[in-house]
Amino acid sequence: xxxxxxxxxxxxxxxxxxxFQIAAGLFTLLVLVQAVLAGRGWFIDFDxxxxxGMVGNLVFLNAVALVAIARFAMPESNERKTLxxxxxxxxxxxxxxxxxxxSATSSDNPSAEAASLHIPNGVLIFGLAxxxxxxxxxxxx
Numbered sequence: 043x044x045x046x047x048x049x050x051x052x053x054x055x056x057x058x059x060x061x062f063q064i065a066a067g068l069f070t071l072l073v074l075v076q077a078v079l080a081g082r083g084w085f086i087d088f089d090x091x092x093x094x095g096m097v098g099n100l101v102f103l104n105a106v107a108l109v110a111i112a113r114f115a116m117p118e119s120n121e122r123k124t125l126x127x128x129x130x131x132x133x134x135x136x137x138x139x140x141x142x143x144x145s146a147t148s149s150d151n152p153s154a155e156a157a158s159l160h161i162p163n164g165v166l167i168f169g170l171a172x173x174x175x176x177x178x179x180x181x182x183x
Contacts, residue, residue: 058115062125063178065111069104069132070171072097077164091147098140105133108174121181128174135167 076097083090108129116122142163145156 058111058117059178059181061115062108062111065104065107066171066174066178069101069108070168070175072101072104073164073168073171076101077168080164095143095147098136098143102133102136102140105129105136109133121177125174125177128170128177132167132170132174135163135170139163139167 076094079090079094079097083094109126112122112125112129116125139160142156142160145153146160
């Protein structure tokens with residue numbers, strides 16, 4: 043087992059936090075774009091709902107990246123454990139959101155109940171993303 047010099051460990055820790063900050067900021071931005079696309083798609087141009095769905099798939103990939111970055115690129119700490127858990131919850135909420143979205147827009151049998159849950163779940167996702175951003179953007183490294 044080789045010991046890394048302190049400077050290299052600190053550099054790696056700072057990079058892990060930076061990568062997580064970038065992914066977390068991108069996640070929140072994509073969720074906001076989702077809300078804009080949904081609103082404009084519902085009231086102006088329904089074709090934007092398809093784009094809303096495509097961006098939703100990017101949001102899912104970004105949520106998975108958050109978990110991976112927190113788990114593998116950040117140093118072992120209670121904060122890392124918290125970020126892994128919060129990011130994991132985001133993944134679960136996004137999976138539910140995608141399922142609700144597909145159920146609400148199904149051409150065979152669209153579900154009004156799924157649509158009615160899609161919006162508050164999106165608000166919950168945005169709120170949790172903002173809470174994660176608050177945690178990671180207030181840290182020094």
